[in-house]
Amino acid sequence: MRKILSLLPVLLLLTGCWDQAMLNQTKLITAGGFDYTKDGKVLTTAAVPQSVAAEAGQGNIVNQIFSASGNTARQSRLRLDRRVAERLDASKNQIILFGEAAAKKDIYQLLDVFYRDPKSALNAKLAVAKGKASDVISTRFEEPKMSSGVGEYLRDSIRSAEESATVPKENIQTVCPVMFDPGQDFALPYLEPLKKTVSIRGVALFHEHKMVGTIREPLSVTYTMLTGEKHTIAMSTTKKIFTNKKPELMNYVTFKVKKNKRSFNIDVTPEGKVSAEIKLKMKVVVTEYPRDNLATPGEVENVEKRLSKKLTKDANKVIQKLQKMNSDPYGVGRHVMAYHYPVWEKLNWKEVYPKIDFKASIDVDVIGHGIIE
Amino acid sequence: MNSHTITHRQLFFLIVQTQIGVGVLSLPFSLFTKAKIDGWISLIIAGLFIQFSILAIWKLCDRFPHNTIYEILPKLMGKNLGLVFNFIYTLHFAFISILILIMYNSIVGKWILFETPHWVIIFIMTAVGYYFITSSPREIARFFVIVTPLLIVLFVFILYAYTDVHLLYIFPVGQTGMLTIIKSSSDAVVALLGFDASLVFLAYSNGTPAKNIKVISFASFCITVLYAFIVFTTYIFFNPAEIIIVPEPVLYMLKAFSFSIIERTDLVFLSIWIISVATSFISYLFIAAKGVQTLFGLNDHQKGAPYVAIFCAVIAIIPNEKLEVLMWNKYISLTSLIFSALFPIVLLLIAVLRKKQEKGAASS
Missing domain, CATH: 3.30.420 (Nucleotidyltransferase; domain 5)
Structure with missing residues (x-):
């Protein structure tokens, strides 16, 4: 016991005093x-x-x-x-x-x-x-x-x-x-x-x-979806899927992404031509749909189809913008480098990237719609 | 001798703890400078190479049961040459202890204690080392067993890196070419050093020879796998162009993580890592003290211990610039490669050719 007590003061020495930040x-x-x-x-x-x-x-x-x-x-x-x-x-x-x-x-x-x-x-x-x-x-x-x-x-x-x-x-x-x-x-x-x-x-x-x-x-949400982010706490966006409904508000649907699966295909031909495609499969929950008729499977399918079309259009718009800016945040170049290194070495990526064939498609699957139809 | 023996399980932990040391923090970097992103392959190849050295060490010690390297050398080479080699080996192990101190000091000085004088950092570690080597191998082994669970904490920290990795960075595999990969595995061998502690600790093991080789070999295998995992993780965390400017990739990686309770994960990692450094240091200091005991014909190694500890601390204070540290690292690594990995194989050959064997040892 006395041994332990006599060791206690040593603890005071352990802290040192050179590296203190008051x-x-x-x-x-x-x-x-x-x-x-x-x-x-x-x-x-x-x-x-x-x-x-x-x-x-x-x-x-x-x-x-x-x-x-x-x-x-x-x-x-x-x-x-x-x-x-x-x-x-x-x-x-x-x-x-x-x-x-x-x-x-x-x-x-x-x-x-x-x-x-x-x-x-x-x-x-x-x-x-x-x-x-x-x-x-x-x-x-x-x-x-x-x-x-x-x-x-x-x-x-x-x-x-x-x-x-x-x-x-x-x-x-x-x-x-x-x-x-x-x-x-x-x-x-x-x-x-x-x-x-x-x-x-x-x-x-x-x-x-x-x-x-x-x-x-709102386009930046599509950008984030394309990065393959699985899902965030509230990955939501509103899209206009009809054009002819009155009032204007009726044309829109808001959804929340529950699951987002990305497949990223990069093709390199033997001549060194690069093409890329991002495919997203999304499971979404409708969080706002003022038209209120998601009861029939046909109507759900209709919404799914229109949403997929609209999102695909947006995604391609994002990609077009990116190619125009010559910014490659999805890492197409990285894929080429990793899997087709000899081709990569020959390419001047900065000049090639804006010209490659780069497409995206988004497939939406509505899996829920809140507590009303 | 009785209270000095260790079981073969304790031998396992002794080797594991001696192998994990300063090397782990900068290993991914030093491998990258040579083998680029294929450094992790070099490491696995190095892991295979050292199994041969381990086999040689074990066979050598098997011929002379319960003899340390210092007792084997005179028996193999005659009294005078044996004395010279005993001296070289003592110095060699002392210099490994010094290298551990130097590297530990440079990392702690760079990452946590910016203002603390270097001699203080070094003397604290030396004091710990001295305190431990005044006890018997069994007590040292017990301590090593107790601190081993801490390695799991380190492992979990590194596992967290997988929240933000770019698997594609590792491709294309084998880009640097097989020859470069094999050449750079010599650097990896240096990081895996620690199995050479068995040159002395095998003498204390009371397990059967078959059990001994199993535990040493398995210990090295575990560490090779752990290191390969760490190197691989850092290679997919950092971009190949980035890693060349990050000399301690493991710490740097952890510095970026923060949890709600711990903001600087690297500081927690370092505090635990210091224990791993201490265990390696204790092992080598003990071996060096054993050498001094043989050289001066002392009754026990405790008598020489304070002189060995002070010698190491004083030398370790000398290099204080980054470039000097690198130079010391380079030369001591080179001698380690020769004396710890290659020379045991030569010694075994001598023993076989001259048919030197202790009476009572099971002939193979």
Whole structure:
């Protein structure tokens, strides 16, 4: 017993004291934004939520926004640090925003800091902002005033968009392998700041390290479906399947995807001609159908047929857009590389991809329709 | 001798824990630099190669039951040459301990303890090593058995990577060519080192020779499979173009995962991994201390232990730049390959040719 007691003080020595990071000496960044200034310098904006004691004893969050410019991302961060009394710490960062102009230049160069620092939060979300990132971060949003900082607010907005399959799920680390891959590209959420809220407008498509275009919201749901995402919590979309019904509202049906199965076929002819086809088999539940007559199998089949046709049309529209932008987020190039390496070596994928024969078809199967017919 | 013996099951855990060490974190990277995305094949080939070394070690120790390598060498080569080789082997095992310290220090210094002075990190590990080797092999083996379940935790963490993998990255298989794949398996052998601990620990086993070879061989097989799994996972997690800039792919991969309770999975992984490093370090330090005991004719290895520990710690502090660390790694890996994997086969040949065998050993 005495032996154990005498060992207890040793515990105090185990912690050491070199590597301590005092919370009261740091300012935790929850949102960071990158823009380029007119003379080509990097402008970093950071939001630091600070809790202020209110009268009734309730905490209130005030967002402090700092910004500084520098030749590189790190230099601007160091300058930012000098403007703040405590040490800035990005290990709890929730989101990194790129201004549209910055995203069109190169995002890897800006992200290098985050990949290199062992303390950085690799699970932070990435997004592209319409206009300037600094504008989004410094907007005085209605929601976060009381409860949380701007970082949490933006992250949660993106998370809910992910749940409804408007944008694909990505974070700093998940885009990295794809960014390096010559045979695949990626997409990030595309935000637009409104007066007091932020709206997720769709996805920003990338080619290599650069943003090359956008696909807007409802079509971006079709984009996410085509990635082969099994199903998210609320992968829903509304489609117009009739044209002649009055009132206009009657033309639409809303459904939720329960199961999404993708088969991805890539054909390479001996001459090196590449063609690709994505086939989706979806099991959906109708969540809105104002015409209210899903009782007969014939009517269900009719809806299925019309939905499949409409979705296939949309999917091909998405693919057309992607080829036009020369962005390959479904990884056709990766498939060619993996299974037809000799052909891949001969191809200049950047030039070939926009011209390949790339089609999609979606087959819908209605498996439920809520608690009324 | 009685309280010093270990069972053949304990021998299994001794080998497993000695094999898993510093190598695992950077293995995918070092294999990739040579064999590209076919590195995992090199690893499996290396796993086959070491089975031959294991067989040789076992056969050698079988000829001299209850003798450690330090007692076998003089019997094989005569007193003087035996003494020289005993010295070389002691130094060799001491340098493996040093390499473990160096690599452990560089990774801990880079990933968790940025500000802590290097000598502190090294001396803490050395103190643990010293404390353990003052006990008997049986006690060491018991500790190794206790900490083995922790490997399951590491395995589960790595399994989580399968939530975000790109299976296509592994294709086309065999792109680098068979010759390169086989050549780079020498790097994989270095990571699989640890079976050489049986050169000493076999002497303490009270299992039958047939059981001994089974456990050593099976231990190496398990580790080869585990490593191949880890290498394979990182290769489909990272893009081939990305992995060349990530020297510790396993940690980097875990850093990206976060759960609602644990945000930095890599820190949890590292804390458990340190125990695996400690076990390898303890094994080699023990073997080095045994060598010192033979060299100076001490009654027990505990007497030499503090000097061996301090020697290792002091040398391990010397390299402090990344490039120096790489250089030490390169040379010590090379000597390990020679003395741990190849030389036992030579020794066995000598024993067979000169018909050296201990009386009482079952003739084959």
